[in-house]
Amino acid sequence: MSEPCPLTESREGKAVIRHCDLKSYTNSRGFVDPAWAPVFYNPRMKCSRDLSTVILSAYVKLSARKEVSVIDVMSGTGVRGIRYALEVPGVSQVILNDVDPKAALLARENVALNGVTDVVKVFSKEAHEILASTKAEVVDLDPFGTPAPFIHPALRAVRHGGLLCATATDLPPLLGIYPSACIRKYFSKALEAEFSREQAVRVLLYFIAREAAKLGRVIRPFYSYYLDHHIRVCVIVEKKERSGFLEENLGIILYNPKTLERQLVVLSQASEICGGRLAGGGWVVGGPVWIGELWASEASQEISREYMARQAELNLCRKGLSVATKIDQERDKPPLYYTTEKVASTYKLAEERSARQLVDQLALKGYPSSLTHFDEKGFRTTANVADILEAWQAR
Amino acid sequence: MSEPCPLTESREGKAVIRHCDLKSYTNSRGFVDPAWAPVFYNPRMKCSRDLSTVILSAYVKLSARKEVSVIDVMSGTGVRGIRYALEVPGVSQVILNDVDPKAALLARENVALNGVTDVVKVFSKEAHEILASTKAEVVDLDPFGTPAPFIHPALRAVRHGGLLCATATDLPPLLGIYPSACIRKYFSKALEAEFSREQAVRVLLYFIAREAAKLGRVIRPFYSYYLDHHIRVCVIVEKKERSGFLEENLGIILYNPKTLERQLVVLSQASEICGGRLAGGGWVVGGPVWIGELWASEASQEISREYMARQAELNLCRKGLSVATKIDQERDKPPLYYTTEKVASTYKLAEERSARQLVDQLALKGYPSSLTHFDEKGFRTTANVADILEAWQAR
Structure with missing residues (x-):
C-alpha cells in the first residue's frame, strides 16, 4: 500500500509503532509540530501513554472484570490502543477509530505489525458517529485540543461501571489565561492562580x-x-440518577490573591457566602468546579505500586513514576495547593524555601501536608496562611 | 401487515393519521394516558402541531430557502413530519425516525396513506445514532419528557443557519417544583414564581x-x-464562535417574593450585585437563564399573520391563534411578567382587577404594557411595582 508519509519506527512499552518521520516536516528554523505530519504521532506524549496503560491496568484489576473492551475514537497511528492490547491484561477488544482514512490505514498496519489483529479493530468514521453506535467498558478520548464536544457521546458509549478517560491540551482556557474561551467550552470561570x-x-x-x-x-x-x-482525567461512569450528586460535588472557588486565602464552597452555600464575607477584602470567585476527590484511594495506591513494578521492564518514563508517587501522597490532603513562589512574592519574603522543606516543617508542627504533582513548587497543607508564614520563618 | 393496536383515523390539518384507538386503553376509571398505547399519538398535542406547521412555514419563508429538509427523531405515528410535508411549502425531504419498529411501521403506513412517499422517509434507529449520521436544515425534537439529552446531537445535525425546535413536557422540574431535578437536567435553579x-x-x-x-x-x-x-422553543443555529455570546445572553434572575420586584442580570454583574443589594431584603436568586429575546420580531409577525390566514381552511385550533396574537404583542415588552393574582395576594388587595383592565390603565399612564400568552392573568409592563399598585387603585 502507498504510505501517507516517510515512515520511521519507535518502540513504546511492548509496542513497535510505525509513524511519520517528523524530521521530514521540520521547518526552516528547525522546529516541528507533530500536527504538521499527515498522521498524528506525538513522541512527547509517550510518558502520558505509559501512565495511561498503568491506569487502565489498575481499573481492570480493581473492577474485577474478566474482559474489558476499549474504544479510542481519535486513534492516529493506533499507538495508545495497541499498547492497551499488549500491556493491559484483560483487554479483550480494542476499537480504534480515526476520521482520516490515511490514519486508519496506518493504524491497521501497526495492528498487524504488533500481532494484535484478533483484538484490535480499526474504523474510519466521524467520532460522534462511532460513539453513537458502540458500547464499551472503557472510552478513551485523546483529542487535539478540548475534549468538551465529545464528552456527551463518550458518556453514552461507556457501559455501566465503566471508565471514561479524557485528555485536554487546551490549557490556556483551562488555566484561566483565556477565561472567555473557558466559559464558552466548559461554562466555568477559571481564575489565574498558582493552583x-x-x-x-x-x-x-x-x-x-x-x-x-x-x-x-x-x-x-x-x-x-x-x-x-x-x-x-479518568472517571467511573454509572447509569443512575442520584439526587444531590451535583449539589454535593460541585462548588465554587473563593480566592483572595492579596492574602492567598482560598476555599472550595458547595454551590448551595455560594449565594449566602456572597452577601457576607465577600463584601470587600479582595476575594474573587471562580467556577463552578468539581469540589470532590480527584483520585480514588485504591486506584492511587495500585497505580503507584504497579508503575514501579513495570517501569524497568517496559522502559516507562521516570516522570510518570514521580507523578504517581506524589499523587499517592497528596490524594488525601486539602484541595487548592499553595506554591512557595507565590507565598514568597505575595508576602515579600526575602528567601524562598523549598516546598520539601516547608512540607517537613509543617508536618513537624502537626499539619498533614504534602508535595503535589501539579507543580514542583507546590504544596498542600491543612495549615492556614498564618501557620504557613510561621513555618516559613522557622529554622 | 399486522397492526400494533386497534386503529382509528384522525384528521389534522391536511393529513389523515391512522393511530392506536385510545378507547381500547382506557382504564377502569375511564382515564387513558396516550403513553399506554403501543405507538404514541396524543390528540391533545394537535394544537401545538398546528402552531408548529405555521412556525416552520415562517422559517422557510424568512430564511428564503428554496428547499428545506426536516428530521423528526421521535416520530411515533409520523403525524408531525407528514403535516410538515403536506402543509409547509418548500419542505423537500422529511426524515422520520422512531426507535420502536412498530411505530416506524405505522408511520410508513401513514406516509403512504397521505401520498408523501417521495418526500418522507422512515427509519427505526436510536435517536442519537440517526442524529450523528444525518444533517438537515430543521431538526425537530418532540420527546416524551425532557429534550435535554438530545440537544447536543441535534445541534450537530442542524446545518448552518438551520432551525432546532424542541418540546419539553417535564414541567415540574422546569417550573421550579422539583428544583433538584432541574439542576440535574438543565443545571439551572428554577424558582417557584408567578413567571x-x-x-x-x-x-x-x-x-x-x-x-x-x-x-x-x-x-x-x-x-x-x-x-x-x-x-x-425554536432557535436558529449558526456554526460560529462568537466571543461574548454567552456573557451577553445568559444571566440570573433576581426576585423578591415579598415585594414582587424582579430583574434579569447579566452573569458578569451577578457577583457584584451579590455583595450589595442582595444583603437582606428577601431577594432570591434563580438561574442561570437566557436573558435575551424569546422571539425574532419578524418571525412573530409572520406567524401571527399566517396562522390567521390558514386557520379556517385547515381547521387550526383557536388557542393557537390566541397564543400567536398575544406573543406578537408581548415580544418587545419587558421580561418576567407579573400576574394580577400574585399582586393581589402579596399586597392584600381586596378586589382583583383583570389583566386586561390593568394593561389598559398602565398604557394610559404611558407605560408600554401587554398581556402575555404564558398566563391568562399575566401582564408585562415597564412600570415598577409602585406604579402597578397605583394603576390598580385607579378607576
Whole structure:
C-alpha cells in the first residue's frame, strides 16, 4: 500500500509503532509540530501513554472484570490502543477509530505489525458517529485540543461501571489565561492562580459531571493528573440518577490573591457566602468546579505500586513514576495547593524555601501536608496562611 | 401487515393519521394516558402541531430557502413530519425516525396513506445514532419528557443557519417544583414564581445556548411558547464562535417574593450585585437563564399573520391563534411578567382587577404594557411595582 508519509519506527512499552518521520516536516528554523505530519504521532506524549496503560491496568484489576473492551475514537497511528492490547491484561477488544482514512490505514498496519489483529479493530468514521453506535467498558478520548464536544457521546458509549478517560491540551482556557474561551467550552470561570493546574482538572471534572447528570449518569473520579502541558482525567461512569450528586460535588472557588486565602464552597452555600464575607477584602470567585476527590484511594495506591513494578521492564518514563508517587501522597490532603513562589512574592519574603522543606516543617508542627504533582513548587497543607508564614520563618 | 393496536383515523390539518384507538386503553376509571398505547399519538398535542406547521412555514419563508429538509427523531405515528410535508411549502425531504419498529411501521403506513412517499422517509434507529449520521436544515425534537439529552446531537445535525425546535413536557422540574431535578437536567435553579412558565423557556434556552457554545455554535431564538402543559422553543443555529455570546445572553434572575420586584442580570454583574443589594431584603436568586429575546420580531409577525390566514381552511385550533396574537404583542415588552393574582395576594388587595383592565390603565399612564400568552392573568409592563399598585387603585 502507498504510505501517507516517510515512515520511521519507535518502540513504546511492548509496542513497535510505525509513524511519520517528523524530521521530514521540520521547518526552516528547525522546529516541528507533530500536527504538521499527515498522521498524528506525538513522541512527547509517550510518558502520558505509559501512565495511561498503568491506569487502565489498575481499573481492570480493581473492577474485577474478566474482559474489558476499549474504544479510542481519535486513534492516529493506533499507538495508545495497541499498547492497551499488549500491556493491559484483560483487554479483550480494542476499537480504534480515526476520521482520516490515511490514519486508519496506518493504524491497521501497526495492528498487524504488533500481532494484535484478533483484538484490535480499526474504523474510519466521524467520532460522534462511532460513539453513537458502540458500547464499551472503557472510552478513551485523546483529542487535539478540548475534549468538551465529545464528552456527551463518550458518556453514552461507556457501559455501566465503566471508565471514561479524557485528555485536554487546551490549557490556556483551562488555566484561566483565556477565561472567555473557558466559559464558552466548559461554562466555568477559571481564575489565574498558582493552583490553576488543579483548577483545570476540577473544571474538566465539573464539566463531565454536568454532562453525565444530563444523561442520567453519575461519575466518580478514578485518577487525574497534569503532565507535560496537558491534563487527563479518568472517571467511573454509572447509569443512575442520584439526587444531590451535583449539589454535593460541585462548588465554587473563593480566592483572595492579596492574602492567598482560598476555599472550595458547595454551590448551595455560594449565594449566602456572597452577601457576607465577600463584601470587600479582595476575594474573587471562580467556577463552578468539581469540589470532590480527584483520585480514588485504591486506584492511587495500585497505580503507584504497579508503575514501579513495570517501569524497568517496559522502559516507562521516570516522570510518570514521580507523578504517581506524589499523587499517592497528596490524594488525601486539602484541595487548592499553595506554591512557595507565590507565598514568597505575595508576602515579600526575602528567601524562598523549598516546598520539601516547608512540607517537613509543617508536618513537624502537626499539619498533614504534602508535595503535589501539579507543580514542583507546590504544596498542600491543612495549615492556614498564618501557620504557613510561621513555618516559613522557622529554622 | 399486522397492526400494533386497534386503529382509528384522525384528521389534522391536511393529513389523515391512522393511530392506536385510545378507547381500547382506557382504564377502569375511564382515564387513558396516550403513553399506554403501543405507538404514541396524543390528540391533545394537535394544537401545538398546528402552531408548529405555521412556525416552520415562517422559517422557510424568512430564511428564503428554496428547499428545506426536516428530521423528526421521535416520530411515533409520523403525524408531525407528514403535516410538515403536506402543509409547509418548500419542505423537500422529511426524515422520520422512531426507535420502536412498530411505530416506524405505522408511520410508513401513514406516509403512504397521505401520498408523501417521495418526500418522507422512515427509519427505526436510536435517536442519537440517526442524529450523528444525518444533517438537515430543521431538526425537530418532540420527546416524551425532557429534550435535554438530545440537544447536543441535534445541534450537530442542524446545518448552518438551520432551525432546532424542541418540546419539553417535564414541567415540574422546569417550573421550579422539583428544583433538584432541574439542576440535574438543565443545571439551572428554577424558582417557584408567578413567571415560572417564562422562566421555563429561559432555562431551556440557556441550556441550548450552552450546549451550542460547547460545540462552536451560537443560537438566536426564533419562536418560543407555552401551551397545554408543555413548552416549545425554536432557535436558529449558526456554526460560529462568537466571543461574548454567552456573557451577553445568559444571566440570573433576581426576585423578591415579598415585594414582587424582579430583574434579569447579566452573569458578569451577578457577583457584584451579590455583595450589595442582595444583603437582606428577601431577594432570591434563580438561574442561570437566557436573558435575551424569546422571539425574532419578524418571525412573530409572520406567524401571527399566517396562522390567521390558514386557520379556517385547515381547521387550526383557536388557542393557537390566541397564543400567536398575544406573543406578537408581548415580544418587545419587558421580561418576567407579573400576574394580577400574585399582586393581589402579596399586597392584600381586596378586589382583583383583570389583566386586561390593568394593561389598559398602565398604557394610559404611558407605560408600554401587554398581556402575555404564558398566563391568562399575566401582564408585562415597564412600570415598577409602585406604579402597578397605583394603576390598580385607579378607576
